Amino acid sequence: MGAKNGEYEHDYSTMAKNEHKVRLLGAWASPFVYRVGLALKLKGIEYEYMEEDLKNKSPLLLESNPIHKKVPVLIHGNNPVSEWVVILEYIEETWPENHLMPQDPYDRATTRFWSKFIDDKFIPTLGMVLKTQGEEQEKAMKEAEEALKTLKRGGLKGKFFGGEAISIVDISASCLSIWFEVLGEAIGTKFIDSEKFPLISSWIEEFTSIDLVKESFPPRDKLRAYHKSLL
Amino acid sequence: MGGEVVLLDFWASPFGMRARIALAEKGVKYEYREENLANKGELLLKSNPVYKKIPVLIHDGKSLSESLIIVQYIDEVWKNPPLLPEDAYERAVARFWADFADKKLYDSGTKIWKSKGEAQASAVKEFIENLKILEGALGDEPFFGGEKLGFVDVMVVPFVCWFHAYEVHGGFSVAAECPKIDAWAKRCMERESVSKALQDPEKILEFVGFLKKKYGVE
Numbered sequence: 001m002g003a004k005n006g007e008y009e010h011d012y013s014t015m016a017k018n019e020h021k022v023r024l025l026g027a028w029a030s031p032f033v034y035r036v037g038l039a040l041k042l043k044g045i046e047y048e049y050m051e052e053d054l055k056n057k058s059p060l061l062l063e064s065n066p067i068h069k070k071v072p073v074l075i076h077g078n079n080p081v082s083e084w085v086v087i088l089e090y091i092e093e094t095w096p097e098n099h100l101m102p103q104d105p106y107d108r109a110t111t112r113f114w115s116k117f118i119d120d121k122f123i124p125t126l127g128m129v130l131k132t133q134g135e136e137q138e139k140a141m142k143e144a145e146e147a148l149k150t151l152k153r154g155g156l157k158g159k160f161f162g163g164e165a166i167s168i169v170d171i172s173a174s175c176l177s178i179w180f181e182v183l184g185e186a187i188g189t190k191f192i193d194s195e196k197f198p199l200i201s202s203w204i205e206e207f208t209s210i211d212l213v214k215e216s217f218p219p220r221d222k223l224r225a226y227h228k229s230l231l
Numbered sequence: 232m233g234g235e236v237v238l239l240d241f242w243a244s245p246f247g248m249r250a251r252i253a254l255a256e257k258g259v260k261y262e263y264r265e266e267n268l269a270n271k272g273e274l275l276l277k278s279n280p281v282y283k284k285i286p287v288l289i290h291d292g293k294s295l296s297e298s299l300i301i302v303q304y305i306d307e308v309w310k311n312p313p314l315l316p317e318d319a320y321e322r323a324v325a326r327f328w329a330d331f332a333d334k335k336l337y338d339s340g341t342k343i344w345k346s347k348g349e350a351q352a353s354a355v356k357e358f359i360e361n362l363k364i365l366e367g368a369l370g371d372e373p374f375f376g377g378e379k380l381g382f383v384d385v386m387v388v389p390f391v392c393w394f395h396a397y398e399v400h401g402g403f404s405v406a407a408e409c410p411k412i413d414a415w416a417k418r419c420m421e422r423e424s425v426s427k428a429l430q431d432p433e434k435i436l437e438f439v440g441f442l443k444k445k446y447g448v449e
Binding site: 089154 | 295297300301304330
């Protein structure tokens with residue numbers, strides 16, 4: 001797009017696509033929904049957020065994600081996209097400005113790998129700690145600690161997991177910030193001890209110092225009360 | 232595009248088969264190395280220190296793991312023929328179904344041979360339900376990729392050689408429950424990339440027997 005031979009050339013298909021309304025079906029406490037919201041914000045994409053009551057799912061949600069019936073769902077125009085990773089890749093490809101993924105295929109593969117590792121290793125921890133007690137809970141916490149060791153060895157490339165700018169890995173790792181902090185407070189522990197994990201702690205500080213990142217965090221007190229109610 | 236390509240794999244792994252099919256579709260020459268999963272080699276442990284699993288693709292000395300990531304890498308480096316569609320929304324749909332196959336087919340299939348009695352019956356029901364959902368996604372197209380084999384076909388078809396083992400242990404028939412999937416499977420097998428990558432279902436059945444003993448499921 002741009003001026004060419006004195007004429008302003010439009011890529012109508014892209015423009016039309018990009019101008020279609022964007023809606024995000026979500027739930028306030030969900031780290032998955034947060035990830036999608038953050039990606040949209042980082043790209044400067046305007047969207048309408050629609051809060052779902054997960055105990056009473058809307059017809060729109062059931063229609064847009066009939067298979068899993070879960071949030072987040074991104075609806076672009078009339079096209080629904082589900083599963084946070086799939087949504088993020090869709091956002092990246094549809095609105096390429098402010099890249100969240102590197103261009104080189106090998107770097108992209110590495111990005112996808114760490115993004116998935118974080119999701120596979122830490123999200124279940126949140127669930128397990130909330131749902132279990134005693135030995136099982138301790139086991140979940142130990143596994144998280146092992147995963148943190150692996151992450152610090154392999155993941156951090158600089159200020160952020162993406163290097164000097166945020167990438168999908170940082171977005172994936174957002175679950176390590178407020179969710180882990182608040183859960184830790186609720187059970188009286190600190191998941192990410194700054195002495196044990198200085199690099200990851202400083203990543204959290206760097207990451208959460210960004211306004212866009214903080215803006216869409218769930219309210220701390222509300223999240224704490226919610227976690228406590230589940231324990 | 233140049234550079235040596237090595238695939239660390241295990242003959243029966245549907246995840247490894249995905250990589251084999253993708254490489255074959257792209258006409259990429261590579262060295263296949265069979266791993267002994269009971270005694271993992273140094274190269275495997277070094278190139279996938281996080282999970283220590285196969286498949287691992289080593290391209291020009293750089294290693295990657297996780298079949299979904301490997302297949303996407305192959306598609307991005309060797310562009311023809313493309314496996315993922317060009318349109319961003321269609322790509323999202325393809326990725327969704329690949330994710331569905333990962334989350335729903337393999338786990339429920341494994342449960343079938345790993346369990347007994349009611350748990351097994353419930354696993355069979357779940358597997359058939361999931362397969363029917365996939366069948367719905369296929370619709371009346373010859374492949375998930377439309378006219379030609381695509382990303383979702385590559386991700387799902389390896390499970391086909393495991394169907395026989397699931398059927399025998401679970402007491403059901405894929406052809407009876409999901410005739411379109413059965414027809415799709417046969418269509419895929421007509422492609423050399425698929426027929427060469429997939430294993431003889433009888434050998435997989437035998438392998439499952441060995442696994443059952445190993446896991447003490449009798």
